Amino acid sequence: MRWAVVRQLSVIAALALVAVILWIDIATGLWKDYVILSGLAAGVVTFILTALIVDRVIARSTHRRWAPVTRLALTDMLHALADDDASEVARGRIVPRLIEPIGPHASAESLTALRHAIVDERRLLAGAIALWSTFLASSADATEVLDQAAEIAERLDLIRDAALEAETAGSPVQVAELNAEIGRFNVAVEALVSELRRQVAATDRLAQAPVIPGR
Incomplete structure (x- = not known):
């Protein structure tokens, strides 16, 4: 903004x-x-x-000219962020895949499982960014999308580090810091999903705009 x-x-x-x-x-x-x-x-x-x-x-x-491919790229990134069980991306129903906060007395096993889930989540998001970043940067006005996606990837790293510290220290304070990072991540995911939906709608309008002869 x-x-x-x-x-x-x-x-x-x-x-x-x-x-x-x-x-x-x-x-x-x-x-x-x-x-x-x-x-x-x-x-x-x-x-x-x-x-x-x-x-x-x-x-x-x-x-x-590249609007159909741009829409594919944006939709693919939405798939990487959406909850597959609750979402219908093709119909515009998108429920972000968020991370649930950890209880104050979380076990080491639950924190380890969270770290593994974070690694998988980051791999999925990084794959979508790597696949489409060059195209979106050169053929579409999607700088905001790429910046927000990079921020989310960074926040996943912060959550993983906070989970490791909570697992090592076993302190409620560390768990509270972990939950704070999770909350910031969830807010960033919802913001990126909103931006992606806005970009998809703008791309659809651009594709339907009348063609100016000679362009």
Whole structure:
């Protein structure tokens, strides 16, 4: 969200700069007296218009062309996060596969089982990221998805380390810290699932948008 606000403010500032340069050129004719500055101003205007208009048109065209594959990639990541028994991903019903908190007097066996489950969970998520990360980074506007997926993988490592410490120390304090990490992981998973669903919906809208001739 913060990045989106910063990006919007940057666009507004860039357009304002272009407007100022054009106003100076029309109202004062300043650039006629300063050749070097006029060349720099023209370069700035060209760069901003290219970055804000031309590049976005090309990117949108590329995203639309690869929309079916993008949807497959996003859906595959949803499968990696969804509870298979409770979810129907194809119908839009997605229940995230969350981790249940551990009781304050958890046994060493339950903590060991949790660590093994975390390893399997991380392997599944890392496989989906590795499979689609290059494509999503180059052919789709999915930076937020990849950042959140990487955060979840990191949180799985934190849970595994906290489980190992709780198993070694056997202290309720360590178990409480483990449950705190589990809670943060569950929140991150739900946020990523929401973002993936939003991206799938946006991809569907893009695929259904009318084609502009020549693009």
